[in-house]
Amino acid sequence: MLLAALAPALLLALAARAQDLPAPLPSLVPGLAYEESFFPNSQYNPSVPTPDSVLGFPLGSRPATYAQIEGVFKALASKSPRCKLVVYGKTHEGRTLYYLVIASDANLSRLDDLKADLAKFADPRKATKEEGDSLAATLPAVAWMAYAIHGDEMSGSDAALAVAYHLAAGTGADVTNLLDKLVVIIDPLMNPDGRDRFLAMQAQNRTIQPSVDDQSLLHTGVWPSGRMNHYLFDMNRDWIFATQPETRGRLRAVNEWNPHYFMESHEMGPQSTFLFLPAREAINPNQPENVRKWEVEFAKDLAAAFDARGWRYYNGEWNDDWYPGYSSSWSALRGAVANLYEQAGIGTDAVRRGEGTLESYRESVHKQLVSSMANLAFLASNRQAVLADFLAEKRKNVGPDASIPAHTFAVLPSANATRQQRFLDLMALEGFEVYSAGESFTAQGKDRLGREIKDMKFPAGTLLIPTRQPLARLLNAMLEFDPHAIPQFLTDERRDLLRFGRSRIYDITGWSLPMLFDVQAFELPTGLPSEAQPKLASILAPAAPMTNSDTSVAYVIDGTDDASVAAAGRLLERGVWVRVADKPFQFDNREFARGSVVVERKDNAALAGQLTGLVSNVCAELSVTAIGVRTGFGPGDLPDLGGEHFMLLKQPRIAIFGRDPIEPYSYGAAWHLIDHVLGLRASYLDTQNLPNTDLRRYNVLVLPDGANADSLKNGMKPLKEWISAGGTLVAIGSSAGVFATETNGLGATRQLPDVLGNKMDDYRQAVVREWEARQTTPDPAKIWAFSPPTEVVYPWLIGESDDKDKEDDLKRRDAWRAIFMPSGVLLAGRVDDRSWLTAGCGEYVPLMYSGKTILLAPPTVLAPVRLGFFNPSLAKPQKTNALAASPDAKKKKKKKDDSKPTPGWTTAPPGFEMRLRMSGLLWPEAADRLANAAYVTRESLGAGQLILFASDPTFRGAALGTSRIFANAIVLGPGMGASEPIKP
Ligand SMILES: [Zn+2]
Secondary structure, eight states, rough: HHHHHHHHHHHHHHHHHHTTTOOOOOOTTTOOOOOOOOOTTBBBTTTTTOOOHHHOTTSSSSOOOHHHHHHHOOOOOOHHHHEEEEEEEEEETTEEEEEEEEOOOOHHHHHHHHHHHHHHHHHGGSSSSHHHHHHHHHHHOEEEEEEESSTTTTTHHHHHHHHHHHHHHHHSHHHHHHHHHHHEEEEOOOOHHHHHHHHHHHHHTTSSSOOOOOTTTHHHOTOOOSSSSSSSSOOOOOTTTSSSHHHHHHHHHHHHHSSEEEEEEEOOOOOOOEEEEEEEEOOOSSSOOOHHHHHHHHHHHHHHHHHHHHHHOBTTTTTTTTHHHHHHHHEEEOOOEEEEEEEEEEOOOOOOOOOOOOOEHHHHHHHHHHHHHHHHHHHHHTHHEEEEEEEHHHHHHSSSOOOSOOOEEEEEOSSSSHHHHHHHHHHHHHHHHOESSSSEEEEEEEEESEEEEEEEEEHHHOOEEESSSTHHHHHHHHSSSSOOOOOOHHHHHHHHHHSSOOOOOSSSSOHHHHHHTOOOOOESSSSSSTTEEOOOOSSOOOOEEEESOSSSSSSEEEEEETTHHHHHHHHHTTTOOOOOEOOOOEEEEEOOOOOOOOEETTTTTGGGGGGHHHHHHHHHHHTTOOOEEOOOSTTTTSTTTSSEEEEEOOOOOOEEEESSOHHHHHHHHHIIIIISSSOOOEEEEEEGGGSSSSSGGGGGEOOOOOOOHHHHHHGHHHHHHHTTTOOEEEHHHHHHHHHHTTTOSSOOOEEGGGOOSSSSHHHHHHHHHHHHHOOOOHHHHHHHSSSSOOOOOOOOOTTEEEETTTTHHHHHHHHHHHTTTTEEEEEEEETTTOOOOTTTSEEEEEEEEESOEEEOOOOTTTEEEEEEEEEEEEEEEEOOOOTTTOTTHHHHHHHGGGGGOOTTTOOTTTTTTEEEESSSSOOOHHHHHHHHHEEEEEEEEEEEEEEEEEEEEGGOOOOOOHHHHHHHHHHHHHTTOOOOOOOO
């Protein structure tokens, strides 16, 4: 009874508790709070809102979001008379990019004039000596303060808010004196898309109880983390490629301001301390000496500021300065004194350290802002000396005693207008002066393979880029073919490789733009030729989208132009039947390249009156021309339109695999190429779901770099069935390696270590057959002889196996060579001009090589690009043909044993030398290992095909030569190398 009476009340009470069940209090973790004042004893203009009041929480207590940062900067700009907020771009996800100019009244009131003076100061040709000296004495130094280019490196942006507020509202003499001498530009958040992506991960993994374990998800995030931008590009590598809108906006902004000091802030491993410049070797040889000198001075001053607080720091160690595309190296090459901050990454809350202490997020913010303020103060007190050095350096760059000997890069005009335009666009964006040869001229110099050229005739229209210009050092660093690191660095690197099995190289070692972009360039050891004229327009006139629109036969888009591949893909998406030529051809007296796209009226009868409009629209979108041809008759042996050389394409239905274990950069670059450059629809899949994915929806699958045998174990069977039914599988790097193994793989391509020993003969034969097929000229007298020959002369290597060595020995040697594999080097790949995959390539293609995958193709597998270009050697060429006369064949046999040892697993044919390394560090042991290996392989499996790339062809969105091969693979593949049934 009593129970019955009480029960309703009890239930009510329980329900009430359930509604507002209180969260448990956070555990007390001693040391979590960091109470140091950021700017002790400072006074502020009360009409400028504090960051705390805009954020709604104490600045530095947790990472601010993009919107909060934007809010603070807008508030500062609207209330502080010292600020101007400038929009410099938009991210892929639509977030606006800003920088804030903070300056004295006097400077802020004349910003446009100031920028004009700064531009004059950065180009001594535009000012007299007196004017230049006077500007050096009077101009403010411009400090560019840039934060958080990596979206999961949080503390810099919060420090930027504190620094901006202090400079915008501080009334103390420290601020007013500083702004008398400096203009401070703050870019608070260089990668908003990445930061908000990481903050979403933090929010998802947020706990009530403090999480100070840097291995927990709150701190680490999940694939692909927040480091990169939307398409997963590392923008701290993009300064020399400018493939991303964030970078492009920044390049324009920096060119407008010509800063004298350029700081960029990062975070590194959470258990580390704090790093700043100077860097250690390898240092790019183009770095200006005065900048190196100032880096040391700034470092001493910053060290003192940290010592005063007992904070730990270091410089050098892992930080090299070889690659010119980091923010710091790029800005230093422009002439600014650079700095780089790397704070231990706390993420949020705090991180427990090895010694048991906590480093809180707020402390990490504090270190970033103390560094920023110390450097700004040091710059202010050394303004005149820094400016004088800046001017002296610029005068040297344009004067007769330049520290870089005057030379000129010459780039041949090309029918690949899309590629040429990309190159010109980058040159303009970087602020380089480009000229064009008004008439043809003759010059000597060297080509990209390091070959001397003598009296070569350069046609009118050749692009000329002289190093004698204000940005000489950056220009040279980006374009030069083959910079060398100092000998001591080679010694140190080799010792580390041998002693510890690790490299001291932080990034790639070769990047030369004419190679990565694959434009035909030459280095001329002279100043600007007299035939040069200023190239005023960096943008080529857009091509007419169509000629002879009334043709009754076909439209042809020339395959030389990279955009022809995108055109094919987009036409197929719009329901147009498209063909591609696998050989060069000639209609209407006009020559067309291999890979040209052909749209026939007959194929598209169903589209009737719409066809012309569809083709014309696609060509207009891509700035290419569809040429109406009035005949399909090819003169002589050249292909006719109705023959086998115009192959019908199938619309690609593309899927690309991402997420773990795929390498985010490789995925991102392929994603960007398909979605943003080619503009094609695709599906983006989770690799871990591969066994459960209905693959029949697609006819092209892309597996970027990163997968291993374990991760693909359950996917191999469905992949094999899918390929056999007509699919085109494109795999890259380690993922390609999985398909090239004996046990798990598909097809006949193998990795080098698996076939050492007797099996190697097959792979050698493939190399020899390919080459001999290109070189052969049979001797008719021998062919039509009635008697069998007295002797068959075999080509190089055939029947001359050097595998006397035991397999074990070979494996041991290969393991030794493997120690020296390159970390990003540019190699020459010889191109098979009979493969549809290499349409658009020249006789060789420069390619970026890194990673451990070395692919070998037996004769049943095609290798459209192999490592190493065969260059005619100076020695008298010997006849190598099996059926050709060879008077000295016997002598050759005798000499075989004392000839020099066979390099690698095969060699160069007699009369040729191999050119392999183009730019960057390639140890001879690695060169020996890589020579003649396949860069890309293609083999049929059932009705489908397997295409393997040994290394990433879409590298950083900038490897335009090899990206073309990848684009060919995915757009042309379903029609060219695979077959799908006719659907009755
Ligand atoms: Zn970073």
